[in-house]
Amino acid sequence: MEQQNELSFDTLVIGGGIAGSEAAINLANLDYKVILVEKDLSLGGKMIHLSKVFPTLDCSACITTPKVSETIRHPNITIYTYSEVKNIVKVSDKKFTATLVKKPRYVNEDLCTGCQECEDKCPVVVKDQYQYDLVGRKAVYVPFSIANPRVVNIDIENCILCGICEKVCPVDAIDFTQEAVEIPLTVKSVIIATGFELFDPTQILRYGFGKFKNVVTAMQMERQLVPTRPYNSVLRPKDGKMPDNIAYILCTGSRDETVGNPICSQICCMYSVKQAQLLLGALPMADVSIYCMDIRAFGKGFCEFYQQSIGMGVEFHKGKVAKVTEKENGNLILRYENIENGKITEVEHDLVVLSIGVLPNPEAKLLFNSPVIESDEFNYIKQTDELVCPPQTNIEGVYVAGTSSGPMDIPDSILSAGAASACSANYIRN
């Protein structure tokens, strides 16, 4: 692995989602020098992949992309995408050391124009993780259309080493000689904005995700609802049929001790209500039913948003779905106990959406060597002074922003990032 000279900044922000970008911009506007490290190929986190936000139904990408552009263009922010941080050590007050590992894209980022000529000619197709496996992508690819930086990446694990990309690149940007680079870092403070993980629904075998192709996750539905959708319309993955009777199963992987996640994910009720409304717009003849224990519409405008969905015709059924089975035609039978009348009920739908919950990102804890970062009982980063200084962790000078500290929606993540940047600035200044 190649070694480079040490870099020095005021603050290290780990994670380039909405919280990380917000924290970095706040500090940069105060004239602090910030390094933002994102493990993925683009900034924007999960928010950049969403269709609309609740309860306002504003376009998610229209909010995220200007924020991402502002982050990338800010003169006080240095960005490393497709990079990771490890071995963070607190050496003394206001002095942390760390190692930054920049992984090879096999593309010269300064030369690549994102023209995608290489992607067009690449003969390899694998599942597109940015479309949640609904469609394929090439081995050399721009991650998604609004990715920033808009630079191709070579998926070397799936590359057949044919060299076509290198031959067709008009600016000679392809470079298979690249290797991972390690760069030593020194910073005065750290902000953890590593976000959350999505629950893997294959853990709940009785819902049949992975086995029944017409059982999809809410993120797969989210992608079907964006303008850059994988299909030409909202369609069933099994056979391309336009669905007209869609079911949502709430609390898939949240509020469930049996899968090790007893807490509420806070966003699933409202994103399901949002998707139901969007589906009624995209498929005006469709019926949408939501199966839930209850609806938690706790935020500003949430209850009105929920009532609006009832007014639009979304049906809510109280009852936890016990089992999903598939018919020969791909339709699905949901078996559940109707809490309101106590009867076991079976209902047929032609598409089932699992409203999957959120989980802590386990990588956040592995970043620190000394001292070790503490986590709470649910494995999120522990907030040691939640009432007086919510972003404070057990290490002075290390702050947590967004969903690294627990499930929350987008406005709360941005607020949390604001608090983390204020605490970080205060720590450096004093």
Place this chain on the structure above:
Amino acid sequence: MKDEKVKTIDVIKKKRSVSAETKQQHKEYNRIKKLILKSLEPEAKTIPQIAEETELPADVVTFYLMTLRKYGSIETGEIDDMDEYFFYKLKK
């Protein structure tokens, strides 16, 4: 300069090889791609029609057909009379 750059593929070929799984995936993609494109040569078809003709599972047809659509080989046509399935055709 161009000749010099082309050699970088040779550099990595000396360091790593393509796994048997990757080769197999690539062959499978090419096989399915040919079947789908051939099926659409005479006329536009729905996904179940292509699946029946090619004897491929319908979900496999959906995945690869949508990938071919994404990269411009196929385009979407009209929806059928029952408003259920779209027809897909070769892009000319």
